[in-house]
Amino acid sequence: MRTSRRQARPVPSDPGRVDPAVLRMAITLIVGALGVVFDTTIISVALNGLTEDLDAPLSTIQWVSTGYMLAVFITIPLAGRAQSRLGGRHLWISALGGFLAGSILSALAWNATSLIVFRIVQGLAGGIMMPLMYTLLMQAAKGRNIGKVMAIITVPTALGPILGPVLGGLILHLADWRCLFFINIPFCLVGMWLARRNLPDDRPAPDSPRTRLDTVGLLLLCPGCAALLYGLSQVDGTADFADAQVLIPLLAGLALVGGFIPWALARDSGSLIDVRMFRHRSVSSSSTLLFLGGISLFGSMMLLPLYFQQVRGATPLGAGLLLIPQGLGALVARGLVGTYMDRVGPRAVALVAFVLVAASTVPFAFVTANTSEILLMAALFIRGIALGAAMIAPMGAAYVGLEHEEIPDASIITRVAQQIGGAVGIAVLIVILQQHIGDADTSGALAGGFSHAFRWSVALTIAAVPLCLLLPSRTEPAAPADDKAEQISEKTGPATK
Template identity: 75%
Template sequence: MSTPQRTDPAVWRPAITLIVGAMAVVFDTTIVSVALDDLAKDLHAPFATVQWVGTAYLLAVFVTIPLAGWAQSRFGGRRLWTAALGAFLLGSVLSALAWNAPALIAFRVVQGLAGGIMMPLMATLLMQAARGRGIGKVMAIITVPTALGPILGPVLGGLILHLADWRWLFLVNIPFCVVGCLLARRNLPDDRPAPDQPRAPLDTLGLLLLCPGSVALVYGLSQVQGRSGFGSPGVLLPLVGGLALIGGFTARSLRRRTGALVDLRLFRHRSVASAAALLFLGGLALYGPMLLLPLYFQQVRGEDALGAGLLLIPQGVGALLARGLAGRWTDRVGARAVAVTAFALVAVSTVPFAFVTAGTGEPLLTAALFVRGLALGAAMIAPSGAAYLGLAHEEIPDASMITRIAQQIGGSVGIAVLAVVLQHGTGGAHTAGALADGFDRAFWWSVALTAVAVPLCLLLPGRPDRAAATTPGPRTPAAQTPGQQETRC
């Protein structure tokens, strides 16, 4: 067993700075999900319109994720982070002041455009600051907000709605954004490119292929819930169009030696390819059941929004406790062993929900949620850290975008698939028992889809000392940092 490397103390200051700002983004992604009924009533809008408050935000995120790497090289990480956080603050204030549903949807787009830049940029800045040392611990830091957002967001949203009105769902972002901007100016290095340094050109054609393609794909998946499955034209057409555009971008990017919007040639690294696949499945395992669990507590057990959110707290506590343990063990025994164990535990701890009835005792569900939270936390950390092994300094932004897109699309696919299964299972059900049977079927699907990830975990790098033994000669001075290894397909 290798000795884990200590995280450089200089990493903690930018880490705390970035987490403060990122908390506003990750909570805002899920906090609104419990407020749709309140928004429909207060804004006098049909539910189908109000649903776009969440959908428009998600689509806007996918517009700017691919731009994060180019924008960082063009403007510098600190300036880009501060500008994006300022834009998110503006969008939050405007959302709180919205006078009708279309205005709120438009202001949520502003938030989404800023959030799409911030999340991959956060991972890039921290991995570059760590310089390849203690990657597991660094990923434990990075994934704190991204793991807790989907779990604790509904709890915070339910609590705010219990004490105040929906406008406070956006006003609560203000302190995070203001303090985050102040800390960024103080704690993040000034990495602006030199005035005489050549500026990277924007891959305009790649932008016109990847961004609309990602948006169309996610839009099609988001429409599954309200339509008759994947065969509906409103779902099928954007899915096919999105896949065609993404396919065109992929073919073009693989042919370009330099200057692609996202360097897909990084998939030649086994660590990047396997990590992206597992983060896709990890997003499915995290976000898919986050659709099922609150609905189960509300529809089958009769809880309100706050009650359902509070019942999910054990999962959040488990995810929080997993941070340090998973990061430490990833550095010691490698990502492969941690990921195999974690994904297997996610599947096993979801099984009890496949047997739930209206009268299932809460202690059993609470214990299962706690274990599930522990396993999910580890399942996201291990592949996230493995994706950066063996990469040069300048390759990190592209790896951050690849893994972020994979996780987000995986979440969208998970929600879409489980929504269809749930619709078919609960269609026509009018009693709690009949509804519970439909949820049982959906949870079994979740178990099966998560189990698919277990054998894929074997493709991740093994023990760090063994991976280091296969590392080729130095590539660039920036890449010659302790703890970096390269594994190719």
């Protein structure tokens, strides 16, 4: 007997529930990504000790972090092109293998130079992994429940600030700096095993057409981004934006990136990044907000531990413990923001989030050496929730209305915007802090410099508030006409002739 069309059609899934296959993929990717996130936050507490263990000045040791960040910027734009050639699963496993190799080599480094080189190996792999993680999840979700999916996939960025500094301090207390890199090994090995089991084999067919690598775009964009980051990283207590060591790489980076834009626009297809993606309001507005959000997030994350150590006399481990409330708030946000974002849309969530980020930073704008720690911890918790929402909403909104093949470009653009914003935030706030601290040698004078820098952080966050109105008002794409007809047919039954 012939089965009716209605009986043969599968039962539709709960539209408010994340597909179990997507959830399984998210867990798989998070396990591997935790190694990258922890590695970034753990190493920050070890830089001072590395100057003694490796017998090198701080100006050299800081390249352990700067070299890693530069390497990340070089490979971020390559993630989309590499995925189209190798497939997402193969590329993810290869990047995890590269990060594993870099971690082992870093743990075995014999001097500062070798450690910097091996950290660059880590950065080359890490730069591929982070945008690829977002791309694979968004492609698998197919535009459904974007808020919940983003809340899941951003778990690593919440756990990093919570556990990274504390874990790094504990490791340095119990062992030496080499164990900071050995801790990545289980994340990489388990992540590779899970990827082989749970990620779909999406390698292109051998006979499928392959676009050529945009070599000119590669030589313009990757060195351009790296030069911008390098110039910003040189801003410290002895150099400002007018010094040659800062100004020359900044101008060179702007020239290279500026040259990439007309080059990409002149190509009908195949450019390293499709800059025409900015015609989508969702991409352009989200990128701008992520840039400003990066300033607020990374800039303040640099100021907060310095304040606790220099003004209040906390140890590195103590400063890490004092930052836990902000990390806990960001983790709590993952459970709340996804639901509200799918319910009321990213525009409303981002608007409330950026207002709360600014408001919860105000206590630090008037901070002194004797400000109540209870007040600061409460402000940090609220700030963590707000920052979590301020990152999730624009990141999820960037994918609204995009086609499947446009998602990799959106992932790269938003990732670069956030990282550049973070570098700008750190550089600008360092200059402001140094100008107002000067030769201050008392806790009160130091606190005054920090309060002034935090006021700038508040002002930059407020500047982002009106831009939230440009975000999409909803996350779910409108159902196509044939889907709507099918849904009606489900409710009314097959049409009668």
